Every structure is written in C-alpha cells, then in structure tokens.
C-alpha cells in the first residue's frame with residue numbers, strides 16, 4: 431500500500447530522452463520518453479490489446495507504436511491508429527502527470543486532477559548562486575522505502591554506521607527532539623562543543639571544536655532534508671544569528687518505492703561554501719556515496735531480517751520520530767483508500 435496522490439521521483443532528467451524507457455514506480459511499469467519538443471511523457475507500459483509493454487515498441491514522431499500489432503498512442507495515451515482502420519473506443523492507456531524540477535523527473539501516481547507541481551518539495555537554496563551542489567547516480571536498494579525513511583529520521587545511526595564520516599562520540603547519546611509538522615516529522619538536536627566528525631572536518635572553514643546541529647526531516651510520502659550545521663564552539667544553538675564561518679549542508683533524499691521490497695534512492699547535497707569548486711563537489715559526492723553504501727548494506731540486511739524474523743522485534747525511545755511518521759503516513763493511506771472506495775461506490 432502506497433500513498434497515491436503524491437509526487438514521486440521517476441528518474442533523473444538525463445535518464446529520459448527521445449527513446450522509450452521503462453521505469454517502475456509503486457509497482458506500476460511506466461513507459462517514459464521525451465517528445466521531440468523535450469516534454470516528458472509517461473504512459474502505462476501495457477498495450478491494451480495483449481499487454482505487450484509499450485516500451486518494447488517504437489516511437490513514430492511523438493507517438494508510441496506497439497511492437498506487436500502496431501496500435502499507436504499519442505502523448506495523452508489516446509489510440510490514434512489501429513490495424514483494420516477502426517479504433518476501438520477502449521483503446522487508450524493511462525497518462526501520468528509529470529513535472530521536471532531540480533534535475534529530476536517527478537511523476538504523480540494518483541488522480542491526475544489533483545496533481546499540483548506547487549506541492550513538490552521546496553528546496554530553499556537550490557538556485558542560490560552562493561551554494562554549491564554535488565550529486566551521484568540513483569541507488570537501487572533491496573529494501574522497502576520506509577526503512578530508508580526510518581534511517582533518515584535517525585540521527586543516532588551515524589555513530590554506528592558512519593563512524594568514519596558523519597559520526598563521532600556525541601552522536602551516540604545526545605538526546606533527540608521530535609517535532610511533528612503539517613507535512614512530516616523532524617528529529618533534531620544540537621551537540622555543543624564537540625569535535626567535528628571526519629567528513630565535515632575536511633570541509634568546514636574553521637579550526638577546533640564545533641557546535642553541531644543534526645536536523646533530520648522526512649516529509650510525506652518519502653522525501654527527506656538532512657541539514658547539518660557546524661559553527662565554531664560557543665556560537666551555535668537554537669537561538670541567535672549564525673556565526674559568519676557557519677558551514678551548512680542540506681542533503682536532499684528522495685525515495686521512490688519501485689516495489690514493496692525495492693527502492694530507488696535519489697540524492698544530492700547543497701552547501702553554503704565554495705559553489706564553483708568542482709574538486710570539492712567530487713570529493714563530497716564520493717564520500718557521501720561511500721556512506722550511503724554503508725546504509726545500503728545495513729538496510730538490505732534489515733529488510734531480510736525483519737521479513738524472516740523468528741522472534742519478536744522491539745522498539746527503542748530513539749525510534750519515536752520514525753514511528754510517528756509511519757503512523758501518520760498509514761493514516762493518510764487509509765484515508766485515501768476510504769475516499770477512493772466511496773467514490774467507486776458512489
């Protein structure tokens with residue numbers, strides 16, 4: 431069960447060209463391509479005749495010709511040609527709304543009437559010329575997307591999983607604060623007068639100890655902002671203006687459930703320093719990729735462990751934010767199912 435009336439990332443923009451490509455989102459196969467004018471089209475990837483994936487056919491201009499008997503569909507999924515000349519009235523496929531933003535192709539899986547691109551996650555400094563960006567390829571995870579959402583509401587795991595990069599002693603047991611917002615959950619904490627963790631030591635512009643904020647925020651259905659703030663020790667904390675040497679990194683994470691047991695994970699980071707430093711961007715991408723591989727190994731094994739458990743599992747106080755997120759998302763999915771059921775019954 432997934433939240434249907436929501437935007438998900440279907441692909442990086444460079445992954446979709448004027449060629450038929452199959453992507454899978456929420457267990458649905460979708461045939462995607464760009465028109466000759468560059469617009470992204472997303473059609474149900476199943477010909478209504480014998481269900482051959484349309485992605486196995488060919489493009490004729492901006493229409494898709496089925497590779498079996500030639501039924502041809504336009505960009506909104508309407509059949510425009512059929513063998514024998516008569517087009518059956520049911521010969522159409524669903525066309526999904528899409529929108530390009532942040533170098534990503536977003537797709538709306540629910541009722542197309544409700545698709546509003548204004549609802550896509552707002553990223554504060556994406557177009558800020560004073561901020562730099564690094565990004566890597568999408569990652570395939572062999573786990574349910576909610577395990578990654580859990581992970582991104584869990585600032586403590588860096589102490590155990592990312593000891594060589596994001597973790598250091600204070601990340602083990604500094605108390606967490608939890609905040610429920612209108613569109614998700616935030617788990618955060620300031621750690622005062624601590625040594626910078628190894629990844630950040632290489633990039634922050636001051637020496638000595640720091641005050642460090644971990645802001646872990648996941649919004650429905652499965653999009654996360656992980657904000658890291660480092661200020662010289664004695665200048666941080668929730669109140670007051672930030673020191674001029676403050677380093678901020680916003681890590682953006684978008685989890686797309688491909689199936690119940692697999693997730694495609696898109697990420698990039700924005701930083702408030704050295705926007706044009708390509709070597710820095712590359713180093714950050716490589717280090718982040720390495721850390722995310724550490725997450726992948728843990729989460730793939732957790733998926734397997736939870737799916738095949740032979741004894742009950744327990745929750746801990748540190749799980750409170752994740753459990754709140756899951757409860758609210760479940761309620762939203764139940765509400766959607768109820769409304770759909772009523773509409774079908776009406």
Ligand code: FES
Nearest residue numbers: 477479480496499
């Ligand atoms: S399966 Fe597509 S036209 Fe026959």
Ligand SMILES: [Fe+2]
Nearest residue numbers: 581591592725
């Ligand atoms: Fe992690």
